[in-house]
Amino acid sequence: MKFPSFLSASVARFSSGLLILVCASCTSVIPASPPHANAVSLPSPALTDTAWRNRALPPQERATALLNAMTTDEKLRIVMGFTDPVVLLVKGAGQIDAGVMAEVMQRQVPGSAGYVPGVDRLGIPGQSQTDASIGVRVYGLPRTALPSSLATAASFDPAVTTAGGVMIAREARQSGFNVFLAGGANLAREPRNGRNFEYAGEDPLLTGTMVSGLIRGIQSQHMVSTMKHFAVNDQESQRTTLDVRISPQAMHQSDLLAFEFILDWAKPGSVMCAYNRLNGDWACENDALLNGVLKSEWGFTGYVMSDWGAVHSVDKAVNSGLDQMTGFPCCGDGVPYFARPLKEALNKATVSAARLDDMVLRILRPLFESGAYDDPPVVGPIDFQASAQVAQSAAEQSLVLLKNQGGLLPLSGHQHIAVIGGHADQGVLSGGGSSGVTPVGGNAVMGIQPVFWPGPVVYLPSSPLRALRQSLPDSQVDYDDGDDVDRASQLASKSDVAIVFVTQWMTEGFDGSLSLSGKQDQLVASVARANPHTIVVVESGGAVAMPWLPQVPAVLAAFYPGARGGEAIARILSGAVNPSGHLPITFPIDDAQTARDIAGRHLPDNSLVSITYDEGAALGYKWFDLVGAKPLFAFGHGLSYTQFAYTNLAVQPQGEALRVSFQVRNTGSRAGAVVPQIYVAAQRAAGWESVKRLGAFSKVMLSPGEVQSVTLTVDRRLLAIYNESHHEWNITPGAYDVLLGAASDDIRLQARIDMPGAVFSAKH
Ligand code: BGC
Numbered sequence: 001m002k003f004p005s006f007l008s009a010s011v012a013r014f015s016s017g018l019l020i021l022v023c024a025s026c027t028s029v030i031p032a033s034p035p036h037a038n039a040v041s042l043p044s045p046a047l048t049d050t051a052w053r054n055r056a057l058p059p060q061e062r063a064t065a066l067l068n069a070m071t072t073d074e075k076l077r078i079v080m081g082f083t084d085p086v087v088l089l090v091k092g093a094g095q096i097d098a099g100v101m102a103e104v105m106q107r108q109v110p111g112s113a114g115y116v117p118g119v120d121r122l123g124i125p126g127q128s129q130t131d132a133s134i135g136v137r138v139y140g141l142p143r144t145a146l147p148s149s150l151a152t153a154a155s156f157d158p159a160v161t162t163a164g165g166v167m168i169a170r171e172a173r174q175s176g177f178n179v180f181l182a183g184g185a186n187l188a189r190e191p192r193n194g195r196n197f198e199y200a201g202e203d204p205l206l207t208g209t210m211v212s213g214l215i216r217g218i219q220s221q222h223m224v225s226t227m228k229h230f231a232v233n234d235q236e237s238q239r240t241t242l243d244v245r246i247s248p249q250a251m252h253q254s255d256l257l258a259f260e261f262i263l264d265w266a267k268p269g270s271v272m273c274a275y276n277r278l279n280g281d282w283a284c285e286n287d288a289l290l291n292g293v294l295k296s297e298w299g300f301t302g303y304v305m306s307d308w309g310a311v312h313s314v315d316k317a318v319n320s321g322l323d324q325m326t327g328f329p330c331c332g333d334g335v336p337y338f339a340r341p342l343k344e345a346l347n348k349a350t351v352s353a354a355r356l357d358d359m360v361l362r363i364l365r366p367l368f369e370s371g372a373y374d375d376p377p378v379v380g381p382i383d384f385q386a387s388a389q390v391a392q393s394a395a396e397q398s399l400v401l402l403k404n405q406g407g408l409l410p411l412s413g414h415q416h417i418a419v420i421g422g423h424a425d426q427g428v429l430s431g432g433g434s435s436g437v438t439p440v441g442g443n444a445v446m447g448i449q450p451v452f453w454p455g456p457v458v459y460l461p462s463s464p465l466r467a468l469r470q471s472l473p474d475s476q477v478d479y480d481d482g483d484d485v486d487r488a489s490q491l492a493s494k495s496d497v498a499i500v501f502v503t504q505w506m507t508e509g510f511d512g513s514l515s516l517s518g519k520q521d522q523l524v525a526s527v528a529r530a531n532p533h534t535i536v537v538v539e540s541g542g543a544v545a546m547p548w549l550p551q552v553p554a555v556l557a558a559f560y561p562g563a564r565g566g567e568a569i570a571r572i573l574s575g576a577v578n579p580s581g582h583l584p585i586t587f588p589i590d591d592a593q594t595a596r597d598i599a600g601r602h603l604p605d606n607s608l609v610s611i612t613y614d615e616g617a618a619l620g621y622k623w624f625d626l627v628g629a630k631p632l633f634a635f636g637h638g639l640s641y642t643q644f645a646y647t648n649l650a651v652q653p654q655g656e657a658l659r660v661s662f663q664v665r666n667t668g669s670r671a672g673a674v675v676p677q678i679y680v681a682a683q684r685a686a687g688w689e690s691v692k693r694l695g696a697f698s699k700v701m702l703s704p705g706e707v708q709s710v711t712l713t714v715d716r717r718l719l720a721i722y723n724e725s726h727h728e729w730n731i732t733p734g735a736y737d738v739l740l741g742a743a744s745d746d747i748r749l750q751a752r753i754d755m756p757g758a759v760f761s762a763k764h
Contacts, residue, residue, distance in 0.1 A: 052368075053123065059368035066122060067361050072346070072353075074119045075360045080338040081116035081127065081326035082108070083308060091329035095336050109176050111139035113434065114308070114327050116179075125178060125367070125376055127224075129326065132435035133182040133198055133214060134562065135168045136175050143171050144387035144563050145430060145437040145460055147395045149184055149214070150542060151559035153200035154581035154638070155398040156675045157699040158213030165217020165225075167390040173221060173377035178367075180218045183227035183268055184435075185211045187255050188542065188585045189234040189619045191594055192511045197431040197541035197560055201584025202620030202635060203694045204254055205718060208261025210584075215266035222371030227262050228272035229307055231255055231289060232613070237511045240309070240331070243277040243610035250616030252293075252722035252762070253689055260298055260717075264764075269302040269366025273322060275310045277608075281320070284310045290321025297727055299764040303362035308434075309333045314341045315350045323359040384440050392564030397673070399561060399572055400581035401639040405553035408533055410575025410641060414496040417475050418531070419465050421482030421523060422501025422539060427459035428558070428565035429539040433508025439563065454507040460563050464501065464537070467570035485519060485526050493530040499537060499573065500524050506541025514545040514591060524548045537569055543587040546632060557583070575641065580673035580699070582638035582743065586620045589632045595623055621744040622690030634745035636677050636694075642668030642704065644742070646676065649749040651738045656716040656731060656758040658695070662740055662749065663709050666702035673701045678712055679739040679747070680719060685732035687721035692739060695719075714738075719755065722762065733757030 051057060051065035067075075082088050082096075082104045092101055100117050107126050108115035116127035131137035134146040146152060146164045155161075165182070172180055184198040185207050200207040211227065218225040232244045232255045246255075262268065271294060273284040283289060284306045294300045303323035309331030311317055317325075317337065325338035335341065345351040367373040401409065411417070422429075427444030430436060432454040441461040448457040469477045478495070480488040492498035502520045506512045515521070528534040528551040535554040538544055539561065546555070556579070558569055571577040588594055595615040618626050621635035649662040660678050680695040682688045695714035702708060719736065720729035735754055741747040 055374060059365050062368045063361050063364040066124070066364055067357060069122055070119065070360065072356070074122070075356055076339070076343055077117045077119060078124060078127075078363055079324050079342070079356070079359050080336065081114050081129065081305070081324060081328065083114045083327045083330050087329055091333070092336065096339055109138060111141065112177070113137065113181055116324065116326065123373075124364070125373065127179045128177045128377070129179040129181055130172050130175070130177040131181045133184050134435060135437040136172045136177070137435060137437055138175065140438055141175065142438050142440040142442070143175070143382075144168070144384060144391055144440060146391050147398055147562035147565065148197040148431055148541070148560035149200050149211075150188075150197045150584060151398045151561060152394050153206060153210045153584040154400050154557075154559065155394065155699070156206070156582050156697055157397060158209050160394050160397050161210050161213035162217035163390055164394050165214040166221060167387050169218040169221035169223050171382050171387060172223060174380045174382050176377050176379045178223055178372040178377050179270070180223050180225045181228070181272065182218055182225050183211055183215050183262070184229070185227050185258050185262055186229055186233050187258060187619055189255070189613065189615075190511065191543045191585065191588055192514060193234060194236040194506045194510045194512050194541070195433070195508050196585065197506055198435050198508070202586065203584070204257035204261065205694050205715070206584055206697070207258040208265065211258070212262050212266035215262065215268045219266070219269070219370050222375040224269035224366045224370050224372055226270040226272045226305065227259060227266075227268045229274035230259060230271050230283060230294070230304075231274060232278055233274035233276050233283070234613075235511055236509055238609050239509075240275045241608050243280060243608065245279060245610055245612040247616060248724040249687065249722050250613070250689065252724070254617035254619060256293060257717065263298055263300060267369075269370055271300065271302065271304050272307050273304055273310060275307050282310070282312050284322050285313055285317040285320045287320040295321055297763050301362065302366045303359065311337050313337065314345045318342065318345070318351045318355060318359070323362050388440070388563050391562040392567055395561040395565050395568030396571060396577045398581045399559070399568060399579060400557040400583055400637070401572070401579040402555040402557050402633050402637065403549070403553065404639050408497070408535065408554045409573060411472060411475075411497060411573055412575065414475050416495040417468070417472065417477045418491045418495035418498040419468060419477055419479045420488045420492065420498060420500045420527060421480075421520070422503045422537070423459055423481075424464040424501040424566075425466075425479045425481070426463055427461045428464065428561050428569070429503045429505060430458045430460055430560045431506055431541055432457065435508065454509045457505055460565060462564050462566035464566040464569045467566040468499075468573065471570040471574040471576060482523050485523050488523060489526045489530040492527040492534065495531060497533045497535065498527050498531045499535045500527050501537045501539065502544075504538070504540035504544050512541065514543060514588065516544055521547055525551065528552050535573070543585055545588070545590050549632065557581070578641045578670060578672040579638065580640060580675070582636050582675045583633055584635070586624055586631045586635045587633040593624075593629055593631060617689035622693070625691035625744075630745070634743050636675070636741065636743035637746070638675065638743070640668075640672040640674070642666055642670050642672040644674040644702070646740055646748045649738070649740050649751045651751045651753045653753070653755065654713060656719070656760060658714040658719065658736075658738065658753065659711065660696060660714060660738055660740075661709065661711040663707055664700060664702070665707040666704055669704050671701065671703045673699050675699050675742075676710060677741050677743065678714060679741060679744065680714055681737040681739060682719075682732060683735040683737065685721060685734065692744075693718055694744070695738070716758070716760065720758075727762045729760050729762055731755055731758040
């Protein structure tokens with residue numbers, strides 16, 4: 001749990017004026033001298049005409065020139081980052097240079113995630129860091145929230161996450177930030193993981209594609225983005241004490257593959273290492289992971305920053321590949337390892353000067369590459385209307401129609417509609433923890449526990465009820481809050497259609513439950529008994545169990561649908577928008593269908609514990625395929641108000657990869673977007689984790705009757721097995737099935753190809 005939340009909240013509520021007041025009362029810590037009193041010299045005119053300011057030179061050259069101009073103290077400034085200035089005053093006293101403290105007090109955006117001091121003399125900007133993947137997170141400062149990352153992953157269209165990335169990065173720059181702590185890419189290995197809503201699902205290709213889209217959007221706006229949390233931070237239970245055990249092969253074919261794709265396709269400037277240990281070592285001092293896989297094998301040239309409070313040492317962390325300690329003091333942090341202790345390590349030569357140079361170069365280069373150095377953020381007004389349009393469009397392309405028996409949806413011609421529960425008269429739910437955005441218009445439902453970290457529980461003020469009334473002007477739409485099940489059921493029985501909103505609040509720091517809280521299941525079952533035309537809208541962090549499903553003809557998965565979620569829900573239910581989202585995760589029937597039962601519960605103490613992910617790379621649909629179980633809803637599933645047909649599947653080798661082509665036709669009577677999914681299945685390849693893997697997908701918009709030819713490429717790594725001893729990928733010779741489906745459990749066409757086999761290096 002963050003430390004201490006009440007102080008963070010107090011910083012947020014007050015202006016930076018108060019911070020100066022607090023600072024002034026601490027004269028023993030902060031001297032009256034200017035913030036950069038400890039910089040080695042005053043700005044020199046000669047330094048304005050230097051190689052690193054020359055935009056015509058490549059980033060590497062500019063970064064090297066700048067590095068060469070820095071003193072050791074200046075280098076040390078930019079490898080250590082801070083959070084919450086008020087707590088810093090208490091915890092940093094005597095440990096952090098006063099000039100650095102003063103700079104953090106003055107320049108950190110109050111209530112934001114963090115700040116890394118710059119070097120004014122050389123024009124190195126301070127790094128102003130904001131959370132996270134759905135928008136700018138500053139306590140008390142309203143900003144636009146995209147739908148959750150899991151929701152936008154359901155669009156199966158990276159153009160959606162790119163547009164979102166551009167929008168949130170613009171808001172971030174207009175708020176004074178140049179580093180975005182976005183790019184959550186852990187796989188939904190554990191369906192009850194409290195942070196699944198911050199990630200992009202259970203499949204490496206889908207996650208890699210969607211998070212790459214987001215990061216490309218962010219970095220196009222001259223900001224550095226992270227990808228996080230590296231690696232296998234796939235549950236929140238015991239996240240800061242857990243040792244995750246998983247075989248290197250399984251890791252490379254699952255969690256690491258998602259990150260590898262993102263590095264290839266989006267080139268994030270930074271990677272945030274995670275809280276957990278991985279195969280024995282903390283992720284932020286894990287030589288095999290950071291120096292081995294990330295930097296050596298994948299050739300990552302940016303910097304590794306720590307998660308807040310995830311550093312445990314100086315020498316081991318630095319020498320294992322951590323480049324920047326960020327977020328001090330957070331989460332119980334006692335030691336600012338990369339401040340004075342790092343200087344002492346340099347003096348004792350337990351850390352080399354060359355390694356410090358490497359760390360600094362890695363931090364500087366992305367500042368040039370992204371444009372953050374040349375184009376600093378300018379605080380200014382935000383066009384919230386335009387931002388909200390982006391959020392609405394993302395939701396409209398993402399929400400998943402799970403069930404629509406008898407064509408109950410879209411709604412049409414109903415005189416009386418009952419809307420029940422879920423605070424649908426006020427707004428839509430969002431997730432908790434460090435990614436939560438303060439909504440424009442304020443929290444629509446105040447006071448739900450927890451109101452402090454990892455809360456507050458926030459409802460974005462986009463009322464589905466209001467939007468439905470606007471979308472359906474000829475219907476009478478009545479609301480019941482659902483608190484009294486009998487009363488709500490009576491309203492349902494008098495209506496033509498009942499729409500029940502159910503919610504599942506998930507948050508960083510805790511794993512949750514597949515079961516809906518309170519009386520929600522009872523409410524749905526009772527309303528469905530009262531009215532057979534019942535539609536359920538699920539606002540959730542991830543998968544939920546639906547014991548009432550057989551009695552309910554229509555279900556819409558809205559996830560956390562963002563700043564205009566109410567409008568998006570109404571436009572889908574009313575048919576103004578044809579749904580086109582597909583599930584990025586499998587919905588199990590219940591806990592008994594999951595791979596293990598440990599998560600979802602905190603152990604009684606915070607002792608070091610380990611967990612072995614025996615399922616290895618067989619997560620989600622791969623697990624269900626292997627055990628032969630039928631989930632509630634399968635990965636890739638999603639309905640439309642039209643229908644599609646697939647023909648002419650053909651497959652050819654393309655180097656070591658595969659080229660797959662087919663045709664898809666809209667056979668229904670209205671326009672809609674289809675998501676053809678290509679799965680690959682090796683006939684006999686020891687080391688394949690699963691029956692099939694997602695190999696490629698696309699999203700295609702089709703008018704009624706329209707046919708389109710589609711050609712997709714299956715990345716060669718999705719055909720291969722990772723060989724840990726040789727650091728290479730092997731494609732086993734033999735027959736491979738190529739399956740074309742509308743979902744992982746709905747395969748429509750199949751072709752077979754013989755592959756000659758191949759071996760290629762995992763080194764980039
Ligand atoms: C989270 C990170 C976040 C950081 C800064 C940590 O608790 O795990 O995702 O970026 O806090 O707020």
